Amino acid sequence: MSSPVPLRQLTNFQGHFDGVTGRLAVGWAFDANAPDEVTELHVLIDEQEVGTIRCGQPRPDVQQVLGTSATDLGFAFPIPDQFIDDRPHSLSLRFPDRSVVPTLDPEDSSRLSDKCEFRIRSKYEYRSFVDGLKSGALRGWIQRIDTLTGEVGGHCHILVTMDDAPIAQVRADRYRGDVTAAIGGEANCGFELVVPNSRRRFGPVRFRFFVMPDNVELGGSPVETSIVTDQLEGRLLDLSATIARLHGEITSLRRQVVDLVPSPGYNLGDYDRWARRYYDCLRARVAERRATAAHAPAEPLISVICPTYKPEMSDFTAAVESVIAQTYQNWELIIVDDGVKSIPVAARIDEYCRADSRIRSVPLKKNLGIAGATNAGLKAARGEWIVFFDHDDLLVDVALEVMMSDARRTGAKVLYSDEDKIDQAGYFLEPNLKPDFNYRYLLGCNYICHLMMVDAAVMRTVGEIRSDYDGAQDHDLVLRLTEAVPHAQIHHVPEILYHWRKTPNSTAVAIGNKTYAIDAGVRCVGDHLKRIGKKASVSSLRGLTLYRVDWKAPRAQPSVTIIIPFKDQIDITRLCVETVLATTDYRKYDIILVNNWSLTREAELFCAEMAKNPRIRVLTIEEGFNYSRLNNLATQESTADFYFFMNNDVFVRDAGWLKTIVNEATSCDDIGIVGGKLLYPNDTVQHVGVVVGPAGVAAHVHRGLDGNEYGFIGRAQLSHEVSAVTAAGMLIRASLFRAVGGFDEQNLTVAYNDVDLCLRVREAGYRIIQCNEFVAYHHESLSRGSDNRPETEARFFEETQYMQEKWGDRPIFRNDPAYSRHFTVDLQPFFDLVDPAAPAA
Numbered sequence: 001m002s003s004p005v006p007l008r009q010l011t012n013f014q015g016h017f018d019g020v021t022g023r024l025a026v027g028w029a030f031d032a033n034a035p036d037e038v039t040e041l042h043v044l045i046d047e048q049e050v051g052t053i054r055c056g057q058p059r060p061d062v063q064q065v066l067g068t069s070a071t072d073l074g075f076a077f078p079i080p081d082q083f084i085d086d087r088p089h090s091l092s093l094r095f096p097d098r099s100v101v102p103t104l105d106p107e108d109s110s111r112l113s114d115k116c117e118f119r120i121r122s123k124y125e126y127r128s129f130v131d132g133l134k135s136g137a138l139r140g141w142i143q144r145i146d147t148l149t150g151e152v153g154g155h156c157h158i159l160v161t162m163d164d165a166p167i168a169q170v171r172a173d174r175y176r177g178d179v180t181a182a183i184g185g186e187a188n189c190g191f192e193l194v195v196p197n198s199r200r201r202f203g204p205v206r207f208r209f210f211v212m213p214d215n216v217e218l219g220g221s222p223v224e225t226s227i228v229t230d231q232l233e234g235r236l237l238d239l240s241a242t243i244a245r246l247h248g249e250i251t252s253l254r255r256q257v258v259d260l261v262p263s264p265g266y267n268l269g270d271y272d273r274w275a276r277r278y279y280d281c282l283r284a285r286v287a288e289r290r291a292t293a294a295h296a297p298a299e300p301l302i303s304v305i306c307p308t309y310k311p312e313m314s315d316f317t318a319a320v321e322s323v324i325a326q327t328y329q330n331w332e333l334i335i336v337d338d339g340v341k342s343i344p345v346a347a348r349i350d351e352y353c354r355a356d357s358r359i360r361s362v363p364l365k366k367n368l369g370i371a372g373a374t375n376a377g378l379k380a381a382r383g384e385w386i387v388f389f390d391h392d393d394l395l396v397d398v399a400l401e402v403m404m405s406d407a408r409r410t411g412a413k414v415l416y417s418d419e420d421k422i423d424q425a426g427y428f429l430e431p432n433l434k435p436d437f438n439y440r441y442l443l444g445c446n447y448i449c450h451l452m453m454v455d456a457a458v459m460r461t462v463g464e465i466r467s468d469y470d471g472a473q474d475h476d477l478v479l480r481l482t483e484a485v486p487h488a489q490i491h492h493v494p495e496i497l498y499h500w501r502k503t504p505n506s507t508a509v510a511i512g513n514k515t516y517a518i519d520a521g522v523r524c525v526g527d528h529l530k531r532i533g534k535k536a537s538v539s540s541l542r543g544l545t546l547y548r549v550d551w552k553a554p555r556a557q558p559s560v561t562i563i564i565p566f567k568d569q570i571d572i573t574r575l576c577v578e579t580v581l582a583t584t585d586y587r588k589y590d591i592i593l594v595n596n597w598s599l600t601r602e603a604e605l606f607c608a609e610m611a612k613n614p615r616i617r618v619l620t621i622e623e624g625f626n627y628s629r630l631n632n633l634a635t636q637e638s639t640a641d642f643y644f645f646m647n648n649d650v651f652v653r654d655a656g657w658l659k660t661i662v663n664e665a666t667s668c669d670d671i672g673i674v675g676g677k678l679l680y681p682n683d684t685v686q687h688v689g690v691v692v693g694p695a696g697v698a699a700h701v702h703r704g705l706d707g708n709e710y711g712f713i714g715r716a717q718l719s720h721e722v723s724a725v726t727a728a729g730m731l732i733r734a735s736l737f738r739a740v741g742g743f744d745e746q747n748l749t750v751a752y753n754d755v756d757l758c759l760r761v762r763e764a765g766y767r768i769i770q771c772n773e774f775v776a777y778h779h780e781s782l783s784r785g786s787d788n789r790p791e792t793e794a795r796f797f798e799e800t801q802y803m804q805e806k807w808g809d810r811p812i813f814r815n816d817p818a819y820s821r822h823f824t825v826d827l828q829p830f831f832d833l834v835d836p837a838a839p840a841a
Helices: 060-066 177-183 231-260 268-292 313-324 343-355 369-380 399-410 439-444 456-462 473-484 516-531 570-583 601-611 627-635 657-665 734-739 753-763 790-807
Strands: 013-021 024-031 039-045 048-055 072-078 089-094 103-105 108-113 116-118 124-134 137-146 156-162 165-172 188-193 204-212 223-226 302-308 331-338 359-364 385-388 414-422 428-432 452-455 490-501 536-540 547-551 560-566 589-595 616-620 642-646 650-652 671-679 685-687 690-693 697-700 720-722 729-733 767-778
Touching (some): 013 103, 060 072, 124 204, 137 156, 137 165, 137 177, 165 188, 268 399, 268 490, 302 399, 313 331, 313 343, 331 343, 343 359, 359 369, 385 399, 399 414, 399 490, 439 473, 439 516, 439 720, 452 456, 452 473, 456 473, 473 516, 516 536, 516 547, 547 657, 570 589, 570 601, 570 650, 589 601, 589 627, 601 616, 627 734, 642 734, 657 729, 657 767, 671 753, 690 753, 697 790, 729 734, 753 767, 753 790
Parallel strands (some): 302 331, 331 359, 560 589, 560 642, 589 616, 671 767
Antiparallel strands (some): 013 024, 024 072, 039 048, 039 089, 137 188, 156 204, 204 223, 385 452, 414 428, 536 547, 650 767, 671 685, 671 729, 720 767
């Protein structure tokens, strides 16, 4: 109960707050010292001032009782719309001197109170009727009456349920002359709904109709009827529903079988077992290809350059023997003995040279280091191709044959293969299964490494290995090769052809053994970018030979429109928008909020509030949920240089987030899309890129990984090129979006529309960057829910089938160029391995 207010107050003002009637706060007040002047009161709702009232209405009843000369002393204040929300509020009034205008205490009429409690459910009353099912459509009408003005309107928003499950939303804006002729009011008040085929079935059903956001059921509702009268059509619809249900059950059973039945599958946890089977299969494939060749191809000379400095004898012998064992015969092995520091090794080199004329020795009297020794080998090389080889590593016996076969087939000038490691016990481990040429990834680390084969003429053009970058000299070489050779002529051979020797003193064990390599790596990447005219700063990532590149902003800042679709969920949407507004330090951006037919009063008030912000436009689309169409329509309202598609459950966390991704997108003209690193609220990975393939259509990589972990060969921390990113946080060039036709709103309304867009952008010749420097939080599926629910499974199945039919035979889909074909797509990416004996895609 409110504290009582004294009946007599020390003020020249007199008045009384009669209370809230309907939507009006009514009462009277006047200044006893100036009764002919209109008094103005202050209005407070929930302790906050919301406006003022001029007491200028006639109140003869008060004038007669008080005997005052004041005539116009009454007031009637309309309660603002934002407080008509079916929630309790308090209203109090203050005289100009801020003293209280009293009101009766509702619990004790002998006492006065300083405020009045009120709760208003709606500002409208309704008259309506559902006509029922006519000519295959559900029809009806509704008019709304403003309780303050008495104005009668139409155009109401109707929610329709079928057997208590929501099936559609319609706008009551059809002309109903029969209604207005009978009762007057707004003629455009009718509605009509053809029940979607996915909801039709044989037999009686129950429909209910509600006007939103007040959730008032219409007159004549519910309606019980049979949707179809033709028995055959009904039967067919029942069969369709049965097929959809069986599909869901089969999918569920398949998952259970995979989980329960012992499987001989492979993953990185038992890589050695997989690798031994793989090498057997690889040799068999190479032998079959050799046997079926129409004629023996020419074998250009390959020079294998092997700098040597005090190797372990057993490791060195195994390395040389792996070259001698090559199935490709036309090679020369140039062993550069750097400083001749080991007499036994020098003697062994001489033995090899005497035994095989293809092996030549280049002894150096002075130790020149890795760069100098390699350069000495290059000067001695006579081959058409150069291969780089470390003195304690191993070549797979078909390595040179496979590399040369791909060189002939592709016309490439630089080729590189996958690699793994071998420990002192002979176990294979830690494979580096690489993507096709990935320039952005290369800036972050030298993922190419071994085995690399370079056209000798190109090598002469590029020049010697640079000792200034010792420790990162191979990274510097690869970057210089990218400057000299078109990227299309740098080819990935997707076979594991090289084994690093994992010993206690090798970089295969610990980078800490060569800490100087970190500084050299930072310099070599930075110097490369300077040579090609790119402005950026380069730094080591966590003190490792992994590098972060921060691009400098373009001279003219591009404009960006952030597009955020939503349907209700006002608390989460508000937080998303307010976080963007409070955090973002980018200047040229605006926001389009796409209101997809929200139902609640809260949403109406939110939209009105947001529209007042000069950075924000609200686009209301009264259609069923179609993610592709919502975003396509929003882009038509924008003239920005870039669009940033953003889910309403994504929250940015640092001020420079938009600068980071825009700078990434503008760093090269062929970058079409940039995505970011999205984390769950518990700081585990939700998205660091998407891989594609027939087995699973598309999959998020590293999902569930701790956000601080590196992932597979740094892919969860380093920015790199991918085949697709999620539209939950996607930046795209506006001109490119229009050129490729935007999202597919006909065939991919909910799922895979972002993947399809990305694949079309890739086919158009643009790169897609997973920018891991941009990090945000994503409360996934708050926006639309799961695709595993019964009501969405049929739609998800159709969209999956569409992707398979559209992309199934295209190379970019069959073998994702940003992902190794040795990894699965349908199981755990970057962990589960494809059976080596399985047919190639």
